[in-house]
Amino acid sequence: MNRQQAGFDQLMRFWLDTASARGVVARLDHSLSQALEQHDYPNAVAQQLRHLAGAAVALASNLKQAAKIVLQAQGDGVVPLLCVEATEALTLRAYANVREGASVMADTDLASLVAPQGNGRLTLTIAPDDGQMYQGIVTLRAGxxxxxxxxxLCMSQQTATRLWLRDDGNVLEALMLERLPEAQHDEAGDRAWSALVAQADAAFAEPFMPFPFAVWLNDVFSGHVVRGQEPRAISFACSCTLERVHNALRLLGADELQSLLVERGEVDTRxxxxxxxxxxxxAGVRALFAPADATRAPGSDSVQ
Ligand SMILES: [Zn+2]
Structure with missing residues (x-):
């Protein structure tokens, strides 16, 4: 069994017809270590980014058009910002802003890192390449x-949704279960959903076991018929481009860039x-503020 067959850096969507539920299972390995290797974050920060990445990728697998899911935790703590993005193509990237000189204890939870005084928030943004952005905000609390x-998700989607994340420091495993809107909402339906959740809880209490998804899911949800889609690859990718950097520099303004040039001889961004x-x-800074088309006659809209 190779790494791909064992589900490493793979995601699979599945359906449990016998329980009116659907779900997503994913194992993040190299994709996650590549996203974090550029940084030297304290362990607790890397751990929270890993969890956010698992959640973001699971959510991104539900996107039906070119778009990205952005999860941001923001506050006034020693780590004022953690940000993870995942796209519909299952690429991910992550970063955190850690205050200089801050000491971060191992195993600190998200709220304690970001906003120990309680005024932090977790924002979920769905940003389509083309179309209206959607944003939901939840207050950060312990947990x-x-x-x-x-x-x-239960609140915003008005249907029961559960998420499990398991991290052994190398591999992060994510499982998301959603109760389908057409599920029977009577006592028997509620009991069936609770039983599924208990099965997933029990599976996630066990040490990490890298089986192929189909084998693992059949084991976890025994008594049900699991129908799975073909697994898809998860990878690290960054969408930064020189053009985006130029746009950001233009926003800083010519005066600010000029003083940076005087100070350092060039504008160096990372x-x-x-x-x-x-x-x-x-010369590059001058070009940023040069007219887009100096040869075009004023008032002329014709494209040469
Ligand atoms: Zn980049």
């Missing part, structure tokens, strides 16, 4: 990412997600 997001450096010299 793990799976609980926080699970509660939020992508916060992947660490790639973009250097712009004096």
């Amino acid at each position: 793990n990412v799976a609980e926080l997001l699970g509660d939020y 992508c916060e997600f992947c660490g790639k450096r973009y250097r712009v010299d004096a």
